[in-house]
Amino acid sequence: MTGKYRSRTLGVAGTMAAALVLSACSEAPEASDYKEGDPHTLTVWTNYTGEAGLAWFDSVAQEFESSHDNVTVKAQHIQNEELDGKLQTALNSGDAPDIFLQRGGGKMRDMFEAKQLLDLTGSAVDSPELRDKLGDATYEALTVDGKLLAAPQLVQPGGIWYSKDLFTTAGITEVPTTVDELAAAIDKLKGAGITPIALGGKDAWPAAHWYYFFALRECSADTLEATNQSLDFADPCYEKAAKDVVDLAALEPFNEGFLNTSAQQGASSSAGLLANHKAAMELMGNWEPGVVKDLTPNKQPLPDLGWFPFPQVASGQGDANALMGGKGGFSCSASAPKKLCGEFLAMMNSEKNQESFYTAFGSIPLHVDAQDVVKNEYDKQMIEALNDATYVSDFLDTNYGQKVGTVLNQSVVELLTGATDPAGFVTAITEAADRN
């Protein structure tokens, strides 16, 4: 009797499984047949969670609704770490939002190959005027096979954030421009009893940043670009960059227990150490002031926070003016109405909205006409560095895609702990790339 029940239930389970598999294998979504004036609800997914950010988005949405009859903007603001998983499910189920945050790199390529993205070429956001104002290079980074897959919105250059007060206490008068000067600064800070560098090794990417920036200085722009496509790490500059990381770690500049320190959560995180003057420097993207602000004792911006570009290595092939930073933008899903999408993204990036974007998020504006609103000294420095940059690379893990990126980040942690050496490091990432 029980045997009979079991076989029947399993039969039901099998049928349902088959049905689910089949439904999961639905066709790629059709292009929208939206015509101007049709009623439409434009769905947008962002990762904005702060009050100022939400207010900024609402004002853009209102502006769009008032200039487009019958169109409503419906936004869902999803916590940053949860966004990608949710989005992936939505894209696969054919129920994707019209417009969503795009991180670029390997993930964007995966979405493109799965035919989940709308080609924005020729839409309002692709207009020559806007391209000119936001910078052609930022568009190029979001273009694959001649198709514009996302509109740029911001760039987040990385560099070393430091406490001016602690530098003064340690007797450092000039910010380091070479790695040797950085080593000297580390010595002075240690001599003054100050932890030189805060590092959130638990999250791996903050540690990996050190490798990315050394690679940016060791490798020429051409080599870096070529590797983005080929994932070939044979050029000796990659092993040299790994050696630079090992040499830096040998100075023991990092906070005690950096392997079990997270990057951004709480006062004991690496950003928290900088915010509370427990460490003098941290290598981060330009989101750092915002993170630090939340972790200072009074939740006010750190008054003595400064920024300098990553120092140059001796005899490196990379240009001292090359920059690295995350690039963010917005994509449209394959079935979204192209005209509305392009217009919405163009409006997000108008001079006025880029200016208010800076006020809301503190992220330097891409739009050249909006750049005069920038007040902070470090933001001005960054804009200058950006305008002088000979080459702007995205973070390497983004460029290489999730699989190689994850192995890369993990291998940098192993370099720091001595679990692997520079040669073993290159072998590990090469093997990960070969699995492709």
Add this chain to the structure above:
Amino acid sequence: METAAHVNRDVPDSVRTGAGAAEAPAPGRGRARSRRVRWRRWAEIALLAGPGVVVFVTFVIVPVFLAGYYGFFEWTGYGIPTEFVGLRNYELILTDDAFLEALSHNGFILVMSLVLQGPLAIGIALLLNRRMRGRSLIRVLIFVPYVLSEVIVAIGFSLMLHPTGAVNDMLDRLGLSGVAADWLADPDIAIWSLMMILVWKYIGFAVILMLAGLQGIPDELREAAAIDGASYWQTQWHITLPLLGPTIRIWAFLSIIGSLQVFDLVFVIWGQYVADTAGTSTMATYMVANGRTSGEYGYGSAVAVVIFLISLVIALVYQRFVLRRDTEGALTEGVA
């Protein structure tokens, strides 16, 4: 079933479910009636079990099959899987040192849980089974860690065991700074730290089980042994332990299953990147790091299948060779 029949004595035949007797219609009943009874029974089963079955099938059975299916593909998780790679994912898993290391960590946790927790739990249970002041309070205190969420435990211990945390600070103040260590990152120590936390967290559950087992041992046996002149230790060795056997075997089974699934503690304390270098990675953290984080959903699914098979084999072997005596008794009585 006998008990079920007792309970249902006053209920009409047609409503009785579960009792084997309802299967064969009693002689003399009309065919229509028996059909109606059967239909009604099915309707009842569908109504009562239906929602549960749907949820179970959708969220457990279907994903298991889907994982098996995805495991044959190289798939980034976007769109439908198209790149069929056969058994290549499995080949890669079983030759990946990182996975084998993770597996060995699970093995270590499994063995050490049994070795450390078993005797300790029995000892504490024997102690708490004697009349003494504050017994209930101690019982509660020992059980508290088990009730706490793993994430809370993990965050608490990661703060305390951090090199600049409370443990090292206390050792320092006691003049024992020589003993202070990097409890979480040093590969020689980290897995022992994990073991210590696991024991602390799960000992309460083992103690409660053992205590329940002890309650089932009749006092007469111990009294008889005492009359025959057995010492306290002889009584425990020759009477308590053998009679506690079924409880110990069930506890060991639960502990083994738990050891194969360790995830939350490691994930929260070490994160997915540091667990490897600290030597605390487990099969489950390996799966998340190499499946979800790397965006390799096909590979991750294959890892899930491997974990499933390893757990299944261990569970079946244990059931077949260790638990058979206990379950046979229970099941045959229940079914008869």
